[in-house]
Amino acid sequence: MDTLPGNGDEEDAALGAALAAMRPEQTDPFARSMHASVRRSLLGATSEPFRLGRFTILDHLGGGGMGTVFVAYDPDLDRKIALKVLRSQGERGRREVLREGRALARLKHPNVVTVYEVGVLDGRLVVAMEYIDGENLRRWLQTPRRREAILARLIEAGRGLAAAHAVDLVHRDFKPDNVMIDAAGHARVVDFGLARPVEDGSEEFETTQEASPGRSVSTLGGTPAYMAPE
Incomplete structure (x- = not known):
């Protein structure tokens, strides 16, 4: 996958790298489509934002060992959320993201991020959680x-x-x-x-x-x- 074409913007390059890292294979059509759609949306090439299930992707937030996190909009809750998309597929990845979701769902504390939803969207495991502005x-x-x-x-x-x-x-x-x-x-x-x-x-x-x-x-x-x- 190509990285985002840029004008020296490090954030665009980071987003391209993050989306590229989500692909388990070079032939992954989902990741290729997501990369192209998010790129067009964030660079203003289209008025149509990229959507994953009901969530609208707004920006790239970061990444970790398990996946990539995006800022997204949840129309059902009418608020921004952090949407974590699992980086790799397979039974092992499925178990790990579900374990994360169960762990967070059991915690209700002001010093712990809140998880809203865990599931599969467009064939990808995702965790929808509280967006922390900070x-x-x-x-x-x-x-x-x-x-x-x-x-x-x-x-x-x-x-x-x-x-x-x-x-x-x-x-x-x-x-x-x-x-x-x-x-x-x-x-x-x-x-x-x-x-x-x-x-x-x-x-x-x-x-x-x-x-x-x-x-x-x-x-x-x-x-x-x-x-x-x-």
Whole structure:
């Protein structure tokens, strides 16, 4: 897939790269159509916005290990939302996005992002969640802040994690990029894509494939730079 033709606009290039990364194959007609439609819409080449199910795509918000997040409009709720589109398909991807949706649906806390809907739209797994108008903690900390303000935000993020633990969930990828500071200045924990119910008996390492009879290879969930050494 071609990247967005640009005039030096880094945001356009980032959007093109994000949409390209969503394609599991070069022949993916859905991703090709989405790329072309969003490109025309955002560059003003057409008055017709790109739609995914009932959602109208407004902008590219960001991306993570599981998928790409767009700002979208939900006509049923008459508000902006964050729409996460799963990057890869298959049974494993389906299980992971549904796990994220279940994890978030169980949490109702002022310091945790709210999930509205999890499902399949146009053949793609999506999570519709609350749109946080703000910036992540990493970017927020790049501006000089009073120590009291920083501690207050960290405490709020900790309360969000505590709420997850109270319903037997562990985030497993907690880091500054996964904490948003909203328009009111409060911390909101986001991206529970690696969240896992404690009661499922899982360990921190997730078995992914069998290396040889009687042996398996495991992958580590999380971001190494923000994980405990052990």
